[in-house]
Amino acid sequence: MTSQDVMESPYLVETILHYLSMAEILKAxxxxxxxxxxxxxxxxxQRKLFLKPVTESRLIMVKELPEDLRRNNKFPNFDSLDDTENLSCHVIHPILGQRNVCQANEFKVYGKDGECLWSAPRGEDKTPxxxxxxxxCQPPVEFLIIARIWGCSPPPRHNMSIFCxxxxxxxxxxxxLRHEGLREAANPLYTILEFCLGVDKIDSGCQRLLLDNAQPPGGDE
Incomplete structure (x- = not known):
């Protein structure tokens, strides 16, 4: 079978894309x-690309956890967990390439890596x-808190809550973010260096947020 045959096969293309890193697909x-x-x-x-909801939490093996989570001992009774044990979690969308995840229910977004976010079309005539x-994240959450950490001038009036x-x-x-006036293109001094997205009301069975950088045991979602 030639490479052309592979690329023209819907089944093979789906299989290949499913096992690729989602971050790599998004970079294309x-x-x-x-x-x-x-x-x-x-x-x-669609589920892999976070376009359709996943109802079950992803299982992550302890040995596959990001080093910052292991090092900071953010999981309860972490020392008692075996490397081969599975933990259920919500998986964070890797669109920003964020790697500094050391909190249980929140993660940080940095302005430099997040510049692509501000280029989303504003007009109704443009397709987002x-x-x-x-x-x-997957499974999706219905409630989110956005809080400024530092470097935003002028500061937002209060933390923002999103419910869907x-x-x-x-x-x-x-x-x-735009509604709260956190970005003003006309003012070069108006910058966001860092803000935080905090997830609340996570089911007790899926208490952690992890980046999508570890495949679940068995390789399927």
């Missing part, structure tokens, strides 16, 4: 019409990019 600026159509028609890939429809019964997406986050 140009996607063929065939791939794009296939992604739209594949529930498995697909990532604005992506959930911020269908699950909070990056589009909801951007809309909330």
């Amino acid at each position: 600026e140009r996607v063929s019409k065939f791939w794009k159509a296939h992604i739209k028609s594949s529930p498995k890939l 990019p697909s990532w604005t429809r992506m959930f911020i 019964a269908g699950g909070v997406t990056w589009g909801h986050v951007i809309k909330a």
Whole structure:
């Protein structure tokens, strides 16, 4: 079978894309019409790309946890856990490439890595990019808090809360930030260096947020 045969097979393309790192898929600026159509028609890939909700929490092996979580001992009774044990968790969307996750129910977003967020189309005549429809984590959460950490001038009046019964997406986050006036392009001194997204009301069975950088045991979602 030639590479052309593989690329023209919907089943093989779906299998290949499903096992690729999601961050790598998101970095691909140009996607063929065939791939794009296939992604739209594949529930498995839609869930992988956070476009359709996943109802069950992802299982992560203890030995696959990010080093900062292991080092900071953020999990209760972490010393009693065996490396082969599985933990259920919510998985954070890796769209910003964030790696400094050391809190149990929150993570940080930095301005430099988040510049792409502010380029989302504002006008109704422009089609928002697909990532604005992506959930911020899987399984989706309905409640989110956005809080300034430092470096934002002028500071927001208060922490922002977002609620969406269908699950909070990056589009909801951007809309909330713009509504609060956290960015003013006309003023070069008006910058966001860092802000925090905190997730509340997480089910007791899925108490942690992890980056999507570890595959679940068994390789399937």
